[in-house]
Amino acid sequence: MDRLKAEAARLGFAACGIAPATDDPQLGARLEQWLGDGHHGTMEWMETRLHHRRGPQSLWPQARSVIALGMSYAPAADPRALEAHPDRGRISVYAQGGDYHDVVKRNLKALARWLVAQAPGEEVKVFVDTAPVMEKPLGQMAGIGWQGKHTNLVSRTHGSWLFLGAIYTTLEFAPDQPHPDRCGSCTACQAACPTQAFPAPYRLDARRCISYLTIEHKGPVPEEFRAAMGNRIYGCDDCLAACPWNSFAASAQANRAFLPRAELAAPRLAELLTLDDATFRKVFSGSPIKRIGRDRMVRNCLYAAGNSGDLRLLAPVSALLDDADPAVADAARWALKMFAQRPQRNSA
Incomplete structure (x- = not known):
């Protein structure tokens, strides 16, 4: 042995x-x-x-x-450090390489x-x-x-x-x-x-877990969780x-x-929001992220954009209002609503 x-x-x-x-x-x-x-x-x-x-x-x-x-x-x-940079998307550590x-x-x-x-x-x-x-x-x-x-x-x-x-x-x-x-x-x-997402110690309700919501959940994410997602666009490392x-x-x-790929360690939301299917596949080639597809990734990025208050994201968000995927279009509408409701910033 x-x-x-x-x-x-x-x-x-x-x-x-x-x-x-x-x-x-x-x-x-x-x-x-x-x-x-x-x-x-x-x-x-x-x-x-x-x-x-x-x-x-x-x-x-x-x-x-x-x-x-x-x-x-x-x-x-610490993977939580990106919380202070709302113009960037947070990708779970395990998926950055x-x-x-x-x-x-x-x-x-x-x-x-x-x-x-x-x-x-x-x-x-x-x-x-x-x-x-x-x-x-x-x-x-x-x-x-x-x-x-x-x-x-x-x-x-x-x-x-x-x-x-x-x-x-x-x-x-x-x-x-x-x-x-x-x-x-x-x-x-x-x-x-x-x-x-933990109803008790040692028990996880996946339906409330950001990892589940950003990766496994299809369609619109329930509104009660969108603000809490912050700028997490693929998975969540907080409990770990x-x-x-x-x-x-x-x-x-x-x-x-x-080891993290440079383009996945702290990606800019402004760039991810413009992804089409072909570009998504190219960017995430060789990554476990590829399996969720362009639509789910852009949906997640729209929630992050809505939480950011960053006015520079207004244009790419607006461009997705008529997206062919209903969940993406719904997320774009929600993000614009959030821009209108919260103090806005121009992130550095």
């Missing part, structure tokens, strides 16, 4: 642990309750493959062990090939994000961190900035000890949420950035593939 973890580190994984592949009935019950409460919003795939999400062996009965892995994307600066799906999966496959070479005849399956795998509770079971009150994995070494992946295998490894919860009485992540454990997370440990 030491050799496995050494190889994982060589391939760029900052964390590696082993969990048993047996299903956890309590995890399945919690997931079912979360879905029953409707907290997944329109993410229907969470329901359609619920039977596979109950645990590793529900997905692959032959699995005997799970190798849980984490790759660091720790930022060099290369697409983590590609990077993590490529390295998972390399580790899986190495493992099969050490144990001919054994089988492996690799998963990152898009499969019905509950990476966060598996990560806690494997000892690489614990699920914090914001429901994301927290590492004592890497804070909240880990991309997670998993390798299921027919090999039977001795499991690591599950990681104890170290949130204590801290409620920093709960207090930091702009839309109060507020976690005190991030003081131990060093950006030097981050995989270089996730």
